[in-house]
Amino acid sequence: MDSIKDFVKTYSREICISAAVGVALVTIIKRRKKRIKKVYPANTVVHHQIGRGPHAPSLTPFALKLETYLRMAKVPFMNEFDSSTNRSSKGKMTWIEYNGEEIADSEFCMQYVNRKFNVDLDKDFSEEDQAAARAIQRMVDEHLYWTVALYRWVYDLQHGIDVSTQLKIPWPFVRLLGNMVKKQSYGQGVGRHSEAEVHQVMEEDLQALSKFLGKKKFLLGERACSADCSVFGMLGQLHWHSYGSEAAKIYKKYPNLGDYCERMKEEFWPDWDDCITHGWTREATK
Amino acid sequence: MYVAGMSSWTWVCVMGGALVCVGVVTRIVCRQRRRLPVPRDVVLVHHFFGRGWKVPSKSPFPMKLETFLRITKTPYMNDHSGRMSAKGKTPWIEYNDTQVSDSQFCIEFLKKKKGIDLNRGLSEQQKAIARAFLKLIEENLYWALCIELFCNEANIPLLKPMSPLKGLGFWLYYWFVKRSIKSATWGHGIGRHSVEDVWTIAQADIQALSQYLGQKKYFMGEEPAEIDCTLFGMLSFLLVTMQGTRYESFTKQNHANLVTYFQRMKSSYWPDWDTLITASESFQNDQGPTHYSGLSFILTC
Numbered sequence: 001m002d003s004i005k006d007f008v009k010t011y012s013r014e015i016c017i018s019a020a021v022g023v024a025l026v027t028i029i030k031r032r033k034k035r036i037k038k039v040y041p042a043n044t045v046v047h048h049q050i051g052r053g054p055h056a057p058s059l060t061p062f063a064l065k066l067e068t069y070l071r072m073a074k075v076p077f078m079n080e081f082d083s084s085t086n087r088s089s090k091g092k093m094t095w096i097e098y099n100g101e102e103i104a105d106s107e108f109c110m111q112y113v114n115r116k117f118n119v120d121l122d123k124d125f126s127e128e129d130q131a132a133a134r135a136i137q138r139m140v141d142e143h144l145y146w147t148v149a150l151y152r153w154v155y156d157l158q159h160g161i162d163v164s165t166q167l168k169i170p171w172p173f174v175r176l177l178g179n180m181v182k183k184q185s186y187g188q189g190v191g192r193h194s195e196a197e198v199h200q201v202m203e204e205d206l207q208a209l210s211k212f213l214g215k216k217k218f219l220l221g222e223r224a225c226s227a228d229c230s231v232f233g234m235l236g237q238l239h240w241h242s243y244g245s246e247a248a249k250i251y252k253k254y255p256n257l258g259d260y261c262e263r264m265k266e267e268f269w270p271d272w273d274d275c276i277t278h279g280w281t282r283e284a285t286k
Numbered sequence: 287m288y289v290a291g292m293s294s295w296t297w298v299c300v301m302g303g304a305l306v307c308v309g310v311v312t313r314i315v316c317r318q319r320r321r322l323p324v325p326r327d328v329v330l331v332h333h334f335f336g337r338g339w340k341v342p343s344k345s346p347f348p349m350k351l352e353t354f355l356r357i358t359k360t361p362y363m364n365d366h367s368g369r370m371s372a373k374g375k376t377p378w379i380e381y382n383d384t385q386v387s388d389s390q391f392c393i394e395f396l397k398k399k400k401g402i403d404l405n406r407g408l409s410e411q412q413k414a415i416a417r418a419f420l421k422l423i424e425e426n427l428y429w430a431l432c433i434e435l436f437c438n439e440a441n442i443p444l445l446k447p448m449s450p451l452k453g454l455g456f457w458l459y460y461w462f463v464k465r466s467i468k469s470a471t472w473g474h475g476i477g478r479h480s481v482e483d484v485w486t487i488a489q490a491d492i493q494a495l496s497q498y499l500g501q502k503k504y505f506m507g508e509e510p511a512e513i514d515c516t517l518f519g520m521l522s523f524l525l526v527t528m529q530g531t532r533y534e535s536f537t538k539q540n541h542a543n544l545v546t547y548f549q550r551m552k553s554s555y556w557p558d559w560d561t562l563i564t565a566s567e568s569f570q571n572d573q574g575p576t577h578y579s580g581l582s583f584i585l586t587c
Binding site (some may be wrong): 090092104105107108127128130131132134135136138142143183185187188192193197204205207208209210211212214 | 391413419420486487500
């Protein structure tokens with residue numbers, strides 16, 4: 001111990017210089033890696049996302065939403081599972097690239113694809129139905145999302161659920177993510193409520209979704225619309241990735257939502273089993 | 287220079303810290319002493335720092351809450367002192383010694399206590415749609431409006447007359463509010479977009495509201511529902527507080543039904559609008575202090 005102290009004292013200047021050079025080298029190497037952009041096939045949407053999930057194709061609702069949409073729109077696309085380190089320009093983990101152009105945010109990605117490929121999944125619905133679907137998408141992506149995030153990253157841990165093993169994320173990162181979600185949701189507003197209040201507003205949102213859907217096949221009837229992608233992406237997390245938590249108990253009160261998830265899976269994900277890791281027991285092949 | 291063993295800079299810090307502590311404690315004590323004597327079974331509504339310049343409230347959430355109380359004819363009293371709830375949110379209410387914060391929780395609380403339900407005439411599916419629009423307005427459109435007003439420098443000339451603070455005070459206030467909005471919206475997500483991208487998002491929301499309203503008298507039909515309180519509150523922010531912005535002109539030019547709806551709601555439930563805005567000559571203070579000026583705000587009781 002003493003010899004280490006002596007060593008540090010004697011060579012403190014050399015140690016500082018080496019550390020600074022080390023940091024500089026790492027930064028330069030990382031920047032160089034980023035600048036060497038990969039070349040992708042032309043006219044193919046490259047969907048950057050995090051890796052496949054244990055029981056659903058993604059652990060994040062927005063990647064599941066966006067990929068479901070790309071399948072619904074039947075546009076040529078490929079997946080690149082690199083966005084844990086290769087984030088979008090807005091610091092998020094779901095984005096697309098098309099012929100060298102980068103687009104962030106799932107809603108903007110969908111609008112971009114609509115323009116480029118001349119797709120409009122909602123055109124045959126009435127204006128009132130389209131407006132209602134827009135409101136449902138906002139409720140799910142801007143409000144329900146936060147209740148799901150709080151349960152997954154904050155409350156489940158407090159209830160003793162082993163989030164780290166289930167989501168295959170090292171325990172210190174789970175803590176860090178929990179703190180980040182607490183801070184972000186506080187700014188957003190939902191995070192200022194108590195757990196009981198978050199429970200209540202989550203139930204109100206799920207009840208509204210359940211009543212809006214009713215006995216219909218999809219949100220607006222027999223045919224799926226773009227808002228179905230948002231709803232499926234979010235409910236998919238509750239349906240497949242809630243592990244018996246309090247959030248799952250609220251969700252199970254509305255069985256028509258569970259049936260809806262299974263229908264969406266049958267319709268747009270016939271290769272579902274190849275797109276999940278089956279509880280981290282094998283690699284997803286797609 | 288050293289005095290009593292401490293350098294002059296240390297003295298400056300110590301005195302500065304002591305002044306701030308005294309100011310904060312005085313403020314807390316004054317606020318507690320100045321609780322309004324509200325009768326039983328009357329709702330005491332705590333507002334966001336008093337009446338607005340051209341709108342009865344600077345924020346859409348007190349407008350929503352107060353519109354709900356007016357539509358349901360619930361007896362209430364206003365407190366404009368600017369006290370915040372325990373959650374750091376405003377508006378909030380007190381009712382027979384119970385405190386409730388968050389405008390939506392306040393409405394739910396009053397529904398249970400008073401046995402009133404503006405949504406009773408709606409079908410289950412209509413209630414679901416109304417909830418979805420509630421979230422579109424409050425969790426999405428609201429932030430887009432805040433970003434446009436405080437993070438788009440083109441709108442600074444519109445903010446100046448609205449603010450009671452002038453000169454350096456205004457710039458400090460503007461910097462503080464802009465920073466708070468940027469921080470909150472970054473976490474939310476919408477703040478990661480450019481001001482122009484947020485404009486695209488807001489247009490889609492305004493269009494959805496206009497399309498769903500159509501030619502109906504109220505948002506859900508012939509009778510007012512809870513969602514009308516929220517929509518009216520947000521439209522007063524969009525059409526009056528944000529008058530002169532591209533958001534307001536876009537709504538007037540492309541979705542005029544929202545403007546006529548706003549005028550209908552205003553004349554039905556806010557006939558005394560002109561007596562509740564500080565820009566009007568007939569303004570009357572309907573409870574508590576309604577103005578403040580810079581640092582004196584912290585120290586005055």
